[in-house]
Amino acid sequence: MRLPDFTLHQPRTLAQAFAVTRDGPFDWLGGGTDLLCNYKWRINVRANVISLRRVPELRQGLLGAGRTLSEVEHDPVLRARYPAIAQAASMIATPLIRQSATLGGNLLLDTRCWHFNQTAEWRFAHGSCLKAEADVCRVLPDPGNLCVAAYSGDLAPVLLAYDARVVLAGPSASRSLPLREFYAADGIRRFRDKKPDEVLVRAELPADAEHWTVRYQKLRLRQAFDFPEGGVAAAVRWDHGWAADIRLATTAYDSIPLLHEDLVAPHRGSSLDDEAIEQIAQALEETVRPMKNTSMSPSYRKKMARVLCRRALQDCRPQGV
């Protein structure tokens, strides 16, 4: 399958990268393991592709956006101090894909839908959808002009559980914002106010991140290849046997990775016993609203939210409890 024609730019600095954004419509290229698949299927192809592989600024820091998922997975510092990040990275796609795919690419992963991620022939025969060439949603009869394609990144829920921030660089300035304020609940727009010519430089963890126990659970059919059909990250900050603070984040249940603060708020300061965990897990099952746009049925994915949540929270408890 031949890729459609485009002009490839290979800048060596961010300044060079920003300069070529003025050449016309473009896509940023990280590892290319998602973008090039979409291009092969003639999905939203742009005339210019700007590769960020040779930009050293993106490889700096523990969570540099240009680091490959394989590097994140095997990073000794991450494995020792923030194991949930390395663990989540190790669960993404396959070892071969992780050699190229990047941390930034996973955080910025395009939303996915059964009616969108298809060949051009399939889409045109079927009628396409509002995320590609048409103006109708094939999942909901009236989605309110919002796309309900599923966000399927595995790192975002874990970084939300750590309350991470993201650093963006643009032609005129850089800025940092909480990851929880980064995404927009629209599978097409995807980000609240990220400008097209802004680049994700890195993620940053808060100073107290090491004091949190974070665990991630992922629902998928195969232990490799598959995007999450559901994903739950739980984080607990323990204080002398009490769950002083709790965070819960999900992926693949919406067009956005979500932090569920209201579900865990009543249990802050508790011992997070089995009953508390079951209450949180049940509340999560009732909260998530998976759509019929991935391989597994929405009802199964919804039921599994409870199971994933229970497992993640139980894993957060100190061993032997």
Add this chain to the structure above:
Amino acid sequence: MQQTPLSRPRKALHLRVNGHDREVYVRDADTLLDVLREAVGLTGTKRGCDLGTCGCCAVQIDGRPVLSCLTLAAEAQDAEITTVEGLAGPERFTPLQQAWAEAGASQCGFCTAGFLMTADALLREHPAPSREQIKAAVSGNLCRCTGFIKIVDAIARSAAAQHALRSPCATAAPAPTQCA
């Protein structure tokens, strides 16, 4: 769907493949797989799904196994590219290839090149991998013939053979019981 022929040259690209310098003329949008098979003429690397979900197109770039179907050729410039043709000479198998043949790890053979490139990289990083490590390492390669068991056997067999060669007792043959 209209296909753009590779014969439409755009830019000169210098690639180093299996230790040889190659000058090819490619489009910006040509993948490394396109170029290896059609411009360089190395057809050992196979085009399977072409979407990164089968592993048949795996090659090594600077020793790392990567999917050539999702790597732009221009991105591999100045790197050391190794394909399955670069693993061994035309008349001699590597120990891994020998183990592959002995274990019966190939049936139709279409996936073999991708598996070999992945397994070769694994054995360089982990000369004595466990079966779980082997399974994890090749979890991005699909085989629709063997059922994977003989593939895992072949990699384990190759690792064991290499370990035996490195062992100080290897020179003591024919008295292997000294190593027990």
